[in-house]
Amino acid sequence: MTDPVPAVPLSHRVPDLGALELLLAVARLGSLGRAARETGISQPAASSRIRSMERQLGVALVDRSPRGSRLTxxxxxxxxxxxxxxxxAEAFDAGAQALRGRRDSRLRVAASMTIAEYLLPRWLIALRRERPDTAVSLHAGNSLAVAERLLAHEADLGFVEGLATPDGLDSAVIGHDRLLVVTAPGHPWAHRRTPLDPAELARTPLILRETGSGTRQVLDAGLTPYGGLADPLLELASTTALKAAAVSGAGPCVLSELAVVDELAAHRLVSVPVAGIRLRRDLRAVWPTGSRPAGPARDLLSLTRGTSR
Structure with missing residues (x-):
């Protein structure tokens, strides 16, 4: 097999595109002044650029006279x-524009459940105003599933809640969220006069999100010093299902504050204070390491800044 010929770098004597476009304008118009106006520069600047190109190439290119400019x-x-x-270069530029247009025509977003249900809708409405021609698709899943879609190049931008950035991804913290222990009003915890002890929370079977969710990660980490989570009372894959189970009185549940605002206001659920642990988490935008969001993904990221609870 023949070894490939190594690439040879361009000589420093190759003029830049602007200088070549100016020379073409001089050839077409027969006048350095008219060529300068067409290319949007002053005549002295055009003369200087032609002289610089002549020095660069080592040959005279233009004969100047009162009657105009003529190529040698x-x-x-x-x-x-x-x-x-x-x-x-024009063909290259047209191709690059086509690639950007193709990129900007769609945006694939993957988001963990809380962000997908309670934050993304208003961000996407705002993006729609800025980019009405961009088609957006949204895949909602847990934080692990979001990371998998990004690493498989099945999403352009992701959003997760949790303790750390998943492996293989870069991230930006866009806000914060709190987890609350909630119960139906008839549960004994709803009538406590003192905060719940973390050890009691740890040994109590709870209604929980599945392993891999950001909510479960934060709760696992917070209760590890107290023996870790007891086996779940129920394990459900959506915030809506968890709320419904808690409201029905099935048992206590841990949910994002974002998710239970309405239920707390209507007294369908009661928040139970917990002493000694901090159930607060970062909300992160994530993307594959080494590839900064561009086009619609960059615009959506800019719309998310400052989200907090």
Whole structure:
């Protein structure tokens, strides 16, 4: 097998595209002044650029006279080469614009359940005002599932809640959230006069999100010093299902404060204070390591800043 020929870097004598476009304008218009106006620069700047290109190439390109500017023989040859270079650059630019247009035509978002249900709708409405032609798809799942979709290139931007950034992803903290222990009004905990002891919370079977969710991660970490979580009373995969179970009186539940605002206000659920543990978590935007969000993903990220509880 033949070894590949190593790439040779461009010579420092190759002019930049702006200089080549100016030379083409001089050739077409027959006047350095008119070429300067067409390319949006002053005549002295155009003269300086032509002289600089002549020094760079080591040959005279333009004969100047009171009647106008005329290409030398070398200038005519260089102009032929310049035309091909500029045409190739224009084709490159058109292709790059097409790629950006393709990227900007859609946005795939993956978000953990709490963010997907309680925060993303208003962010997406705001994005719609800025980018009405961008089609947005949303996949809601737990934090582990969000990370998997990003790493499989099935999402352009993700949002998770938890203690740390998942492996293989970069992140930005966009806000904070609190977890609350809640029960139906008829549960004994709803009538406590003192905060709940963490050890009692740890040994009590709770209605919980599944393993892999940000809520479960934070609760696991907070109760590890107290023996860890007891086996779940129920293990459910959506915030709506957890709330319904708690409201029905099935047992105590741990949920995002974002998720239970209405139920607390209507007294369908009661918040139970817990002493000695901090059930607070970061809300993060996440994306694959080394690839900053661009286009609609960058715009959506900018709309999320300052989310907090």
């Amino acid at each position: 023989d070398a200038g005519t040859l260089v102009t032929d080469w310049a035309r091909r270079v500029v045409e190739a």
